[in-house]
Amino acid sequence: MYKPVQQCTHCGAGLSLDDLRKPNCTYCGTVLPHHAQAAQHAQVVGQVMGQMMQQQGQLLDQYRGAFGVPPVGVGGSGQTSTGSGDPPIACGMEECDPASEVCCATFNGAACIPADQDCQGATITCTSVAQCDDGEICCGTFGGGNGQTSCTSEPCGGGGPGSGVQLCESDAECPPDVPCEPAPGGIGFNFCNPGFG
Numbered sequence: 001m002y003k004p005v006q007q008c009t010h011c012g013a014g015l016s017l018d019d020l021r022k023p024n025c026t027y028c029g030t031v032l033p034h035h036a037q038a039a040q041h042a043q044v045v046g047q048v049m050g051q052m053m054q055q056q057g058q059l060l061d062q063y064r065g066a067f068g069v070p071p072v073g074v075g076g077s078g079q080t081s082t083g084s085g086d087p088p089i090a091c092g093m094e095e096c097d098p099a100s101e102v103c104c105a106t107f108n109g110a111a112c113i114p115a116d117q118d119c120q121g122a123t124i125t126c127t128s129v130a131q132c133d134d135g136e137i138c139c140g141t142f143g144g145g146n147g148q149t150s151c152t153s154e155p156c157g158g159g160g161p162g163s164g165v166q167l168c169e170s171d172a173e174c175p176p177d178v179p180c181e182p183a184p185g186g187i188g189f190n191f192c193n194p195g196f197g
Contacts, residue, residue, distance in 0.1 A: 009033055087130040098131050122147040127189055128169040138167040140191070156192075166192040 004014025011028035019026050088095035089112075091103030096112035104113045106121030113119060125131070125148070126138035132151035139156035140149035141164045149167060156166040166173070167189050168180040174192035181193045 089124060089131060090127055091124065098125065120146075122149075124149050124189075126151055127167050129173050130169065137173065139164050140167050140189075141165075168192050 004016055006015050006020060007013065008015055008025040008028060008030065010030040011025060013025065013027040015025065015032075020032065022032070024031055086098045089098055089101070089103050091105070091110045091112050094103075094110075094112045096103050100115055101112045102115050102119065103110055103124035104117075104119035104121050105124055106119075110124070115125075122140075122142055124140075127149070128138055129136065132138055136151040136153050137156055138149055139152050139154075141147050156164045168174055168191060171178075171180045174180050175194075178192045178194050180190050182190055
């Protein structure tokens with residue numbers, strides 16, 4: 001038999017360590033105070049985490065807005081014209097004219113630059129099929145602080161992780177059963193997530 005280490009606050013029975021691991025007193029059935037307190041703490045932690053996640057979502061939407069990308073859950077149906085007839089390329093606080101500009105995204109931010117100028121980061125020429133010709137998709141390859149996007153009629157990312165990702169505005173642009181989701185790291189673009197890992 002185990003030696004009692006504490007008494008029940010309700011019935012006064014001696015409780016062993018094994019008894020204390022149970023949520024209720026073995027003798028009277030009363031919820032043990034440390035289990036009740038743990039349940040209250042779990043509820044408070046859940047509320048705090050919910051508030052933190054909500055704040056993080058608001059910050060993510062602000063960050064996305066800084067790159068000219070609509071908040072999560074907002075579609076791209078309200079695109080404005082840049083004069084070229086093509087939808088603009090979202091780029092930080094700017095919108096690039098795809099007829100003459102590209103978006104140059106670096107670790108310091110993003111800005112529109114002339115299409116013939118070298119970008120010391122990722123050259124963004126599209127962020128969805130809206131900037132591509134009919135039948136084309138926007139495909140991006142990124143890594144090491146640089147990369148590029150381009151419109152292509154070929155499949156994007158068919159070789160698995162590292163072979164490219166399709167950028168998108170909505171699930172409708174992605175292959176069947178592949179969702180359009182925010183890219184990891186809060187970079188401000190959406191991609192068709194095939195779930196490689």
